[in-house]
Amino acid sequence: MKVLISFFVIVLAAACATAPTNDTGAAAIAGNAADRIRADVAYLADDARRGREAGTLGYNDAAQYVADQMAAIGLTPVGDDGGWFQQVPLRSSVRNHDESKLIVTNADGSETILVNLDDYVIFPNSASVEPESAMEASGEAVFAGYGVHAPEFDHDDFAGLDVDGKIVVYFSGAPDSFHSEPRAHFGSSSNKRKHLEQIGAIGAVILRKSDSVKRSPWERQIANPASKSMTWIGPDGTADVSGPGVSVSAVLRQKKSEVLFAGAPKSFAAVLAEADAEGGAPKGFDLAVKVLLRGAVKNEMIDSPNVAGILAGADPELKDEVVVLTGHLDHIGVNQKLIDEGKDGINNGAMDNALGIATMLEAARALTAGERPARSIMFLAVTAEEKGLLGADYFVHFPTVARENIVANVNLDMPLVLYEFTDVIAFGAERSTLEPIVRAAAAEAGITLSPDPIPEQGLFTRSDHYRFVEKGVPSMFLVVGFANGGEEQFGEFLKNHYHKPSDEISLPILYDDAVRFADINMRIARGIANTENRPRWNEDDFFGDLFAGD
Structure with missing residues (x-):
C-alpha cells in the first residue's frame, strides 16, 4: 500500500x-x-x-x-424522508467455487470436465434471497453468433434456430456494423439474457473474440475470485435480475472454446475468424455436444445509500x-x-x-x-x-x-x-x-x-x-x-x-x-x-x- x-x-x-x-x-x-x-x-x-x-x-x-x-x-437534501440518503436494499452474493461446474458431453458420450477459473468463470442468475442458492442448467448446445436479436437492424442471430430448453453459445458484444450506441445496447449481457429467456433458453456460454482477449486478458477475468455480485431488492422482497429463466451462464476462456465445436459444422477457429473480421457476423448452427452448467452462491442482504442534494x-x-x-x-x-x-x-x-x-x-x-x-x-x-x-x-x-x-x-x-x-x-x-x-x-x-x-x-x-x-x-x-x-x-x-x-x-x-x-x-x-x-x-x-x- x-x-x-x-x-x-x-x-x-x-x-x-x-x-x-x-x-x-x-x-x-x-x-x-x-x-x-x-x-x-x-x-x-x-x-x-x-x-x-x-x-x-x-x-x-x-x-x-x-x-x-x-x-x-x-444544496438541499432530497433523499429518503428529507435526508441526504436514499437507502438501496441489495442482495450481495459470493460464489461458492467448489460447486462450479462446466461439463461438455460429446456425441460419443465422452466427457470433458473443464476447470473452474482456469477454463471458465461461472455466473448463477437467480432471484432468490435465501442465504444459499444453487442453479444448474443442462441440455443440447446451440451456437448463435453474437446472440443478438435486433429486428430494427434486420439482424437476428436466432433465425432458424431452436433454442428452447437448450444452452446457447455466443460471442460477447455485437456486430461492428451496428452504430456505436445501438451496438452497446444489443451487446449488453442483460439484454441478451432477457431475449434468451423469452425464446426458452435455459443457460448460456459466452465466447471471447480476439479484441476482447487483448483488452482484458484472462488473468484480469479471474483476478479476484472472491468478488461479490449484487442486485437490488424490490418492495416485494425479490431480487431484480435480468432473464432469470437463463439460470446460469459461463464465460469461457478462448483457448478452451474449441471443445464446444467438436463434431460441429464449423470449428471454433472458423467462427472466431468470421467474428474477428471487419463487419463479421457468424451464422448460428446446432452444436454436437451437450453442456452442463452449475453455480452456487451465498447471499447476504445489505443496504447502501445513494446521496442526493438539489439546487x-x-x-x-x-x-x-x-x-x-x-x-x-x-x-x-x-x-x-x-x-x-x-x-x-x-x-x-x-x-x-x-x-x-x-x-x-x-x-x-x-x-x-x-x-x-x-x-x-x-x-x-x-x-x-x-x-x-x-x-x-x-x-x-x-x-x-x-x-x-x-x-x-x-x-x-x-x-x-x-x-x-x-x-x-x-x-x-x-x-x-x-x-x-x-x-x-x-x-x-x-x-x-x-x-x-x-x-x-x-x-x-x-x-x-x-x-x-x-x-x-x-x-x-x-x-x-x-x-x-x-x-x-x-x-x-x-x-x-x-x-x-x-x-x-x-x-x-x-x-x-x-x-x-x-x-x-x-x-x-x-x-x-x-x-x-x-x-x-x-x-x-x-x-x-x-x-x-x-
Missing part, C-alpha cells in the same frame, strides 16, 4: 479557500478549485475507505463525506423540472487474494470514480455560487455502479422526485485527466436536443466535441446514465477525448491501472484539467436547466423510440 499525500493539510487549505461569488456562474469555478478537487479525491481514494465497495463501512464513510460536502455547498430552480414555471447530474461513488473494494500474498489489495478508485464525484461537487459549488438556473439541478452520487449500475437503476425505479419531472441526465464517470485534454466525447448527446447545448458549452470552454472512438467497448451502456435512458430520459455521458495524447493515456490506464490497486492518488492527475472538466459539466448542466424547451429525443431516434415512444 502506498502512502497518500497529507489529506488533512489539503482539507485545511480547501476549508480556508474563498468561495467563488461570480453572479453569472460563467467563471464561478476559480480560486482554489484544484485544491478542493484534490482534497475530495484524497479523502475518497484513501486506503481508509477500503475501496468504497457498496455496503461496506468504507463506502458509508465516503457517502457521509459527500453528504457533508453537499450541505456545505448549500432549487428560480423559475416559478420550470423549477419543478429537474436536471440530474450523476456520478458513482462506489468502487470495487479489496482484493483479498492480493492482500494474502502481501501485496497492495485495496482498489482505491481515484480515477474511477473519486475524481468524477469530486468534479461533480465542484460543478455544484459553481452553480450555487452563480445565478440560480431556471430548472432545479439534482446532484446524485450513486452506489453499486460497479455491480451493474444498481444505485442508478434503483433511483429511476423509485425516484425521490417525481419521475415525470426528470428532464435530463448528465453523467460523470472516470474523467481521465492524466493529460491536457483538448476534446471531449459526449456519449448519447447527439440523440436528443442535448447536443447543441453540449456543443455550445464545449465551444465556450475552447474544447472540441468528438465522436465515440471506441464503439467496440460499449461504453454507452456501461455507466449510470443508461438507466435514465431506459426510462426515456434524454441522457449523456461526458468523458475527455483521445486527442493530444488521450488515446495513448486511455490505453495505458486500462492496461495498467483500471480496476487495480494502482488506480490511486499517486497517479499524475492534472487537477487544473479536472477543474476544466468540472467547468464544462457545469456549463452543460446550466444550459439544460435554462433552455426554453424541455429536452427531447430526436425524431426517429432508436433509443427515443425504444424507451420513450408512445
Whole structure:
C-alpha cells in the first residue's frame, strides 16, 4: 500500500479557500478549485475507505463525506424522508467455487470436465434471497453468433434456430456494423439474457473474440475470485435480475472454446475468424455436444445509500423540472487474494470514480455560487455502479422526485485527466436536443466535441446514465477525448491501472484539467436547466423510440 499525500493539510487549505461569488456562474469555478478537487479525491481514494465497495463501512464513510460536502455547498437534501440518503436494499452474493461446474458431453458420450477459473468463470442468475442458492442448467448446445436479436437492424442471430430448453453459445458484444450506441445496447449481457429467456433458453456460454482477449486478458477475468455480485431488492422482497429463466451462464476462456465445436459444422477457429473480421457476423448452427452448467452462491442482504442534494430552480414555471447530474461513488473494494500474498489489495478508485464525484461537487459549488438556473439541478452520487449500475437503476425505479419531472441526465464517470485534454466525447448527446447545448458549452470552454472512438467497448451502456435512458430520459455521458495524447493515456490506464490497486492518488492527475472538466459539466448542466424547451429525443431516434415512444 502506498502512502497518500497529507489529506488533512489539503482539507485545511480547501476549508480556508474563498468561495467563488461570480453572479453569472460563467467563471464561478476559480480560486482554489484544484485544491478542493484534490482534497475530495484524497479523502475518497484513501486506503481508509477500503475501496468504497457498496455496503461496506468504507463506502458509508465516503457517502457521509459527500453528504457533508453537499450541505456545505448549500444544496438541499432530497433523499429518503428529507435526508441526504436514499437507502438501496441489495442482495450481495459470493460464489461458492467448489460447486462450479462446466461439463461438455460429446456425441460419443465422452466427457470433458473443464476447470473452474482456469477454463471458465461461472455466473448463477437467480432471484432468490435465501442465504444459499444453487442453479444448474443442462441440455443440447446451440451456437448463435453474437446472440443478438435486433429486428430494427434486420439482424437476428436466432433465425432458424431452436433454442428452447437448450444452452446457447455466443460471442460477447455485437456486430461492428451496428452504430456505436445501438451496438452497446444489443451487446449488453442483460439484454441478451432477457431475449434468451423469452425464446426458452435455459443457460448460456459466452465466447471471447480476439479484441476482447487483448483488452482484458484472462488473468484480469479471474483476478479476484472472491468478488461479490449484487442486485437490488424490490418492495416485494425479490431480487431484480435480468432473464432469470437463463439460470446460469459461463464465460469461457478462448483457448478452451474449441471443445464446444467438436463434431460441429464449423470449428471454433472458423467462427472466431468470421467474428474477428471487419463487419463479421457468424451464422448460428446446432452444436454436437451437450453442456452442463452449475453455480452456487451465498447471499447476504445489505443496504447502501445513494446521496442526493438539489439546487432549487428560480423559475416559478420550470423549477419543478429537474436536471440530474450523476456520478458513482462506489468502487470495487479489496482484493483479498492480493492482500494474502502481501501485496497492495485495496482498489482505491481515484480515477474511477473519486475524481468524477469530486468534479461533480465542484460543478455544484459553481452553480450555487452563480445565478440560480431556471430548472432545479439534482446532484446524485450513486452506489453499486460497479455491480451493474444498481444505485442508478434503483433511483429511476423509485425516484425521490417525481419521475415525470426528470428532464435530463448528465453523467460523470472516470474523467481521465492524466493529460491536457483538448476534446471531449459526449456519449448519447447527439440523440436528443442535448447536443447543441453540449456543443455550445464545449465551444465556450475552447474544447472540441468528438465522436465515440471506441464503439467496440460499449461504453454507452456501461455507466449510470443508461438507466435514465431506459426510462426515456434524454441522457449523456461526458468523458475527455483521445486527442493530444488521450488515446495513448486511455490505453495505458486500462492496461495498467483500471480496476487495480494502482488506480490511486499517486497517479499524475492534472487537477487544473479536472477543474476544466468540472467547468464544462457545469456549463452543460446550466444550459439544460435554462433552455426554453424541455429536452427531447430526436425524431426517429432508436433509443427515443425504444424507451420513450408512445
